[in-house]
Amino acid sequence: MNKKTKTATAVAVFLFMLVALEIVYIFSELYNENDIKQEPVITDAMKFKSEYEKLNGTKTSNNDDVRFLQIDEDNPFIYVNEDDLLKKLDDKESFIVYFGFNSCPWCRSIVLPLIEAAKENNITKIYYLDVSGIRDRFELDGDNKAVRTVEGTEGYYKLLERFDNVLDDYAPLVYKNKKNKEKKVKIDEKRIYAPNVVAVKDGEAVSMESGLVDSLLDAYMEIDDGIKCEIKEEFKCLFDLLKDDVEVCDIDSKKC
Numbered sequence: 001m002n003k004k005t006k007t008a009t010a011v012a013v014f015l016f017m018l019v020a021l022e023i024v025y026i027f028s029e030l031y032n033e034n035d036i037k038q039e040p041v042i043t044d045a046m047k048f049k050s051e052y053e054k055l056n057g058t059k060t061s062n063n064d065d066v067r068f069l070q071i072d073e074d075n076p077f078i079y080v081n082e083d084d085l086l087k088k089l090d091d092k093e094s095f096i097v098y099f100g101f102n103s104c105p106w107c108r109s110i111v112l113p114l115i116e117a118a119k120e121n122n123i124t125k126i127y128y129l130d131v132s133g134i135r136d137r138f139e140l141d142g143d144n145k146a147v148r149t150v151e152g153t154e155g156y157y158k159l160l161e162r163f164d165n166v167l168d169d170y171a172p173l174v175y176k177n178k179k180n181k182e183k184k185v186k187i188d189e190k191r192i193y194a195p196n197v198v199a200v201k202d203g204e205a206v207s208m209e210s211g212l213v214d215s216l217l218d219a220y221m222e223i224d225d226g227i228k229c230e231i232k233e234e235f236k237c238l239f240d241l242l243k244d245d246v247e248v249c250d251i252d253s254k255k256c
Contacts, residue, residue, distance in 0.1 A: 071113060085159060096125070112228075166205045167196070211231045
């Protein structure tokens with residue numbers, strides 16, 4: 001092999017190695033890119049399921065067993081904040097919103113019937129606002145006057161205004177006077193309780209249901225088929241109000 005041939009061969013080998021390295025680099029990048037794409041996507045429905053189920057097997061501060069929940073991964077909940085809801089109201093949207101939080105025992109009592117009722121009535125989206133950290137709180141001071149000890153968020157107060165027509169009043173604070181008689185101190189404010197499920201039609205709140213039917217005597221009792229039916233009927237009535245031809249809905253208590 002002469003000198004020219006050796007040089008040409010060396011150049012060819014060098015170029016081949018460069019091309020091979022480039023190919024390896026490209027495939028490596030594609031592999032990494034595919035790795036990123038294959039990471040599991042955590043949907044709002046999965047987040048809701050995880051958030052509520054993680055308390056299974058735990059105790060409350062009063063040493064009660066937290067209600068065990070097994071939530072379908074195919075649930076309708078979509079997380080929103082106060083600003084999200086206010087925008088939907090401004091945009092004249094129609095929707096259902098559930099106010100609650102995962103450690104609320106009453107919320108845990110109605111959430112499965114709410115999911116079932118939504119599926120049976122073709123409600124594919126229920127917006128979910130965790131209210132555990134946004135609300136204000138009133139307490140009695142030394143003179144038994146109501147004082148706000150915790151401020152709510154700016155968005156919370158705006159929601160109180162927008163949902164004023166369907167919300168309950170803030171429950172009066174109670175104390176006993178010197179004669180041991182109960183006295184109530186009224187709070188001049190509405191309250192978003194947990195759970196509250198509200199139907200909004202064309203940007204206006206039209207009705208609110210809690211799902212806390214009379215037969216649900218406490219937050220830790222067993223929920224039999226009859227109680228579940230009553231809760232679902234309450235929510236079905238709420239869902240029907242989103243229909244164009246329904247303005248008033250009477251709950252069919254006889255069904256259960």
